[in-house]
Amino acid sequence: ASFFSPLNSSRDSSLDAPLPWMPHCPISIPFPLYPPTCFLVDCSSVLLAPGLGPDVKVACGHLLAPLLLWRAWWSYSQRISKLDLTAVFSVFCLSFRKLSGKAGIDEVMAAAVLTSLSTSPLVLGNPPGTLSPEPSCEAWKEGPAMSSSYSSSSNNSGDWNWDLPSDRSTPSTPSPPLSTDTEATHFLFGDPIPRKRKNSTKVMFKCLWKSCGKVLSSSSGMQKHIRTVHLGRKADLDQSDGEEDFYYTELDVNVDSLTDGLSSLTPVSPTSSVPPAFPVVEVQRTPPVLVKPEDSVESPLSHSAPTNLCHVHTDHAYQVGHVEKQVRPHWVRSGACHPDLGSQPRGEAKKCRKVYGMENRDMWCTACRWKKACQRFVD
């Protein structure tokens, strides 16, 4: 019953632990989610991650366990229309790339990237500890060699206390050798599939907010759109904390079929052209979105995200369907306090069945599998 044990092995008792877990370090939570991969956070400042639990901070060098990443993604999915891990990654990377050009590195939010583990099916056959870098990585080469060395000392809770002894066999500690900048850059932004960008493509910006999907041609316009319509803030650009960067993504639109692309990208809900502004709690009737691998590959988001990250999602059954609950903001820069974080909208009970879906019944807690009262998502 190790962290990365296959599904058919005996279940870990921590599966039935109630949420939220409150770890000292976000990496200390064992949870056998699959695929057995971890994610490295690269950011200059310590980030609060309320989506991972109260007072949980994510700092540069933290390895996000799959559960953590999933929860971060899940948190995002509360507000982002695309229920796809790829979306989060693309936003992460987009944010990083956008802000990397600025002088104020404090504005950088986070870039979560994949690190491979020796037990990962992706790198089976590779020597443990190696990062299985892909031969070609041109797309992100221009990115600044951001310091990706392990620096968990930014907070006192940076103890890499994986609880399970079996984790010793896996690179649970930040062992990936990200010492050199070139290797780090290679690893962080390596693009296994060289993307050939056609001349006839135009970069558009798509709002990822739930049931919005607005596409604009300028990033500033999109930021303003998100800030005013969704976040309910002032339109002042200079007072922005950059949160809106997490809610839109780039889009490569073929100019030749621009009209077709736009028509297919506009939200298909003519009744609600104006999405509800935060913090309106909406109960949407979104159809269950179960992302198939083919869809992810062909998703426009994939074009703006490193493809190796996308493949992590596509190559494994990592999708969890239909998450719709509307909760509070989840990623906040350290220091910035959000208003009205107080009350969770009571009543709505999302349990394992709904969160994971029938097709992922083995992810449910024991009680849910037995049709008993859920012990993971307690009321």
Add this chain to the structure above:
DNA sequence: AATGCCGGGGA
């Protein structure tokens, strides 16, 4: 129709 889960039952 979907979800949450109590009570009951079988191995």
Add this chain to the structure above:
DNA sequence: TCCCCGGCATT
């Protein structure tokens, strides 16, 4: 004890 499910309340 572990596990499953009929059925009902709730949405």
